[in-house]
Amino acid sequence: MKYISTRGEAEKLDFEGVTLTGLARDGGLYVPEELPKFSAGKIRSFRGKPYADVAFEVIQPFVAGSLSDADLKAMLDATYGKAFRHPAVAPLVQLGANDWLLELFHGPTLAFKDFALQLLGRFFDHFTAKRGQKLTILGATSGDTGSAAIEGCRGRDNVTIYMLHPKDRVSEVQRRQMTTVLEDNVVNIAVEGNFDDCQALVKACFNDLEFRDRVGLTAVNSINWARVMAQIVYYFTSAVALGAPDREVSYTVPTGNFGDIFAGYIAKGMGLPVRQLVIATNKNDILARALQSGAYRADGVEATLSPSMDIQVSSNFERLMFDLAGRDAAEIRAYMDTLTAEKGFDLKQAHLEALRASFAASQADDALTAKVMADLYKASGYVADPHTAVGLASAAVCNTDPSVPMVTLSTAHPAKFGAAVTEATGVDPALPAHMADLLSREERLITLANDVTALQARIEQGL
Numbered sequence: 001m002k003y004i005s006t007r008g009e010a011e012k013l014d015f016e017g018v019t020l021t022g023l024a025r026d027g028g029l030y031v032p033e034e035l036p037k038f039s040a041g042k043i044r045s046f047r048g049k050p051y052a053d054v055a056f057e058v059i060q061p062f063v064a065g066s067l068s069d070a071d072l073k074a075m076l077d078a079t080y081g082k083a084f085r086h087p088a089v090a091p092l093v094q095l096g097a098n099d100w101l102l103e104l105f106h107g108p109t110l111a112f113k114d115f116a117l118q119l120l121g122r123f124f125d126h127f128t129a130k131r132g133q134k135l136t137i138l139g140a141t142s143g144d145t146g147s148a149a150i151e152g153c154r155g156r157d158n159v160t161i162y163m164l165h166p167k168d169r170v171s172e173v174q175r176r177q178m179t180t181v182l183e184d185n186v187v188n189i190a191v192e193g194n195f196d197d198c199q200a201l202v203k204a205c206f207n208d209l210e211f212r213d214r215v216g217l218t219a220v221n222s223i224n225w226a227r228v229m230a231q232i233v234y235y236f237t238s239a240v241a242l243g244a245p246d247r248e249v250s251y252t253v254p255t256g257n258f259g260d261i262f263a264g265y266i267a268k269g270m271g272l273p274v275r276q277l278v279i280a281t282n283k284n285d286i287l288a289r290a291l292q293s294g295a296y297r298a299d300g301v302e303a304t305l306s307p308s309m310d311i312q313v314s315s316n317f318e319r320l321m322f323d324l325a326g327r328d329a330a331e332i333r334a335y336m337d338t339l340t341a342e343k344g345f346d347l348k349q350a351h352l353e354a355l356r357a358s359f360a361a362s363q364a365d366d367a368l369t370a371k372v373m374a375d376l377y378k379a380s381g382y383v384a385d386p387h388t389a390v391g392l393a394s395a396a397v398c399n400t401d402p403s404v405p406m407v408t409l410s411t412a413h414p415a416k417f418g419a420a421v422t423e424a425t426g427v428d429p430a431l432p433a434h435m436a437d438l439l440s441r442e443e444r445l446i447t448l449a450n451d452v453t454a455l456q457a458r459i460e461q462g463l
């Protein structure tokens, strides 16, 4: 399998190359040159298989040539066999006649990020050991990627991880999940800015090719293809459990950086019968607005009850646009140049129509998010986190065919956002036992201005 950049000017790489590279050297994102296609018979054969076995079938074609089947199998068994607290790994919960939640928070850091980041840590170990190389990982987080990446990389010999989060804009549990990890290879940085600022700092470091080569930079955000790839698997396991390939299934995905829903789009491209893909956003609704009007324009990041989705510039939208534009890299370069110069762009009519053909979208503000949490708890006793509630609100608005199962991705455990959940439902969700003393553990972090020079100096200091 080879990977190409959405901007068309970086070298083609294999899976090992894209995993260690992160952002392409032309500023683009890597995508598979061609998608593997699964027949109905192959998809049907996933029924009843353990999660790790389906993961092997789904992931193997993407890593072919870089990992042996035996190595991949061992990594998947270690990741999904032990690190997740639920035997089904990604269990479905029925909420209504045809309404389902896919619980993705049973990993070590209580959010869907563990599915990919537990595995990515193992890929890094494998490839760095093989090459005798050390890596500097740089990531930006609105709260969940950070702890999952740190958990996946803590104490690993060949990597040092620098994780940027927006100062005072993540929940206390999210911050402490990162800052109480005291291993020497983990550096937490609170940036005076919002998540978009953190993500822009990361991209600026990657686009400084001299710096990037000097420190051996790589990425743990979903700009790294391996992240998206691992997230494709749970679309297959859940759809098959609900009758695929002999029945269509729809998905609603709480969305920020567009990585998770893009994984669903890839699953559909591989042959999974997905009817609807609904983008659910909070007030930071650039994607919902883009779908409605064709204008992709950031207008400031607002703090909400679902802070992990307080994002306006969605990295992975570029991967989708590459497809919408018929994989014409020149079109993507033109859009991205306009984005840099004018902080937005207007989608061409043909691209907008292609977007609308594949996705629906809706937005939920904080009042609606809280109401959904409260109503669900009253009706069923189920306590959902605010990101999941944004998803449920959008699923209710956008579902066009109630005879098709609608699966909303439940992306985080409610205890990560205790204050918002308690305010809406009156329930104080408990942290799982392995984190029961989180609020009394020692913290370590540094604070930096939103300044790429200061960040680069801090990273160089650690070399």
Ligand SMILES: Cc1ncc(COP(=O)(O)O)c(C=O)c1O
Binding pocket: 111, 112, 143, 144, 145, 222, 254, 255, 256, 257, 258, 259, 260, 261, 308, 309, 387, 411, 412
């Ligand atoms: C809890 C939670 N839900 C949803 C999202 C949005 O996912 P994505 O960025 O892949 O769109 C995030 C952050 O990315 C998150 O942490």
Ligand SMILES: N[C@@H](CCOP(=O)(O)O)C(=O)O
Binding pocket: 140, 141, 142, 143, 144, 145, 146, 220, 221, 222, 223, 256, 257, 259, 308, 309, 315
């Ligand atoms: N919500 C994310 C933001 C970063 O997204 P990623 O999927 O690109 O890593 C977070 O929790 O950090």
